[in-house]
Amino acid sequence: MSLLILGGTGTLGRQIIRKALNEGFQVKCLVRNFRKAAFLKEWGAELIYGDLALPETIPLALLGVSAIIDCSTARPDDVFNIELIDLYSKYILIESALKAKIKRFILFSISGASIYADIKLVMLKIMVEKRIKVSNLNFTIFCIPGFFQGLVTQYALPILDKKFVWTTKESSAISYINTQDVANIVVKSLAISQFENQYLPIHGTKPWKSSEIINLCERISNRRANINQVPVFILYLLQKFAKNFQWTRNIADRLAFAEILSKGYTTSTDTKEILYILRLNNKDIEPLELYLQEYFERIMKKVRELNYQVLRSNKNISDIDF
Numbered sequence: 162m163s164l165l166i167l168g169g170t171g172t173l174g175r176q177i178i179r180k181a182l183n184e185g186f187q188v189k190c191l192v193r194n195f196r197k198a199a200f201l202k203e204w205g206a207e208l209i210y211g212d213l214a215l216p217e218t219i220p221l222a223l224l225g226v227s228a229i230i231d232c233s234t235a236r237p238d239d240v241f242n243i244e245l246i247d248l249y250s251k252y253i254l255i256e257s258a259l260k261a262k263i264k265r266f267i268l269f270s271i272s273g274a275s276i277y278a279d280i281k282l283v284m285l286k287i288m289v290e291k292r293i294k295v296s297n298l299n300f301t302i303f304c305i306p307g308f309f310q311g312l313v314t315q316y317a318l319p320i321l322d323k324k325f326v327w328t329t330k331e332s333s334a335i336s337y338i339n340t341q342d343v344a345n346i347v348v349k350s351l352a353i354s355q356f357e358n359q360y361l362p363i364h365g366t367k368p369w370k371s372s373e374i375i376n377l378c379e380r381i382s383n384r385r386a387n388i389n390q391v392p393v394f395i396l397y398l399l400q401k402f403a404k405n406f407q408w409t410r411n412i413a414d415r416l417a418f419a420e421i422l423s424k425g426y427t428t429s430t431d432t433k434e435i436l437y438i439l440r441l442n443n444k445d446i447e448p449l450e451l452y453l454q455e456y457f458e459r460i461m462k463k464v465r466e467l468n469y470q471v472l473r474s475n476k477n478i479s480d481i482d483f
Contacts, residue, residue: 162187162264163226164228165226166191166231169190169206172310176341177344178206180345188207190206190207190208190209191233192208192209192210213245213246216253219254219257226263227265228263230347243281247289252289258298259298263298265301266293267347268293269304269305270290270305271283272304272305272364299357300358301361302359303343303363304362304363305362306335306338306364307338308338309339309365312374312449312453313456316371319386321460323384328371328390329371335368337365341447342446343363365448381457382461
């Protein structure tokens with residue numbers, strides 16, 4: 162089976178590409194910057210030029226493709242209108258998939274999206290979901306709450322660097338999951354016909370509040386966090402300010418997720434269908450505790466090696482390659 166993967170240089174996309182290649186799939190990646198995506202070619206993927214901001218580049222990329230896995234989304238620093246990336250280009254992708262007779266179309270959404278339909282990014286995802294549902298394509302929509310990898314820059318690194326950890330006073334509890342587990346589930350699902358035309362949740366082993374994650378990082382790293390709480394209404398004000406300028410509107414749309422935080426976003430851990438895939442592979446979903454434990458151990462080992470190099474060479478730490 163030949164796969165076309167969009168968003169391959171992103172946090173989730175690269176893990177899906179690696180897993181698909183390891184499973185023997187022929188993988189094509191739609192990319193707009195070949196230099197940035199060069200590592201994907203080194204892994205064995207075929208790079209095809211395409212840009213969601215230029216929807217006319219999409220149809221040709223589907224030539225010889227059996228399935229599409231769409232991990233793409235607009236980035237806060239994109240200069241393009243968010244509707245162009247997350248709505249209109251997706252409509253064209255769906256229409257092109259129909260004409261190319263794609264056998265399976267996989268995309269990703271947000272757990273509990275319907276509750277937050279008044280938030281722009283969520284609304285666009287819901288509109289795409291509705292379009293693919295009536296398209297007669299065989300689709301699978303995986304609903305994901307958040308990734309372990311995002312917690313590293315948000316909590317782990319600031320604690321190690323003795324910088325501020327920025328949080329809100331929200332009561333949201335999120336069942337984060339490792340992107341490697343998501344990639345395993347997604348790639349395996351391609352061979353399971355019962356997953357066609359389904360909305361499937363992929364969650365971690367338990368929901369976590371931000372305060373609980375900070376406490377976990379402190380306990381594992383044996384360091385105290387410098388916490389700086391930002392009231393949710395401040396994020397509202399930043400969002401309204403950012404909307405006044407065209408070049409910051411994408412950032413404003415991202416800040417709208419402050420409303421999700423203020424409503425006490427909580428994700429379910431009912432993943433019976435997903436556990437079926439894991440049982441087939443004799444694999445469990447990795448808990449956050451283990452992921453962060455291994456992360457801090459790798460970092461502290463690197464720090465010890467770095468200190469040893471400094472002592473032996475009498476160099477400054479800044480002179481050593483990390």
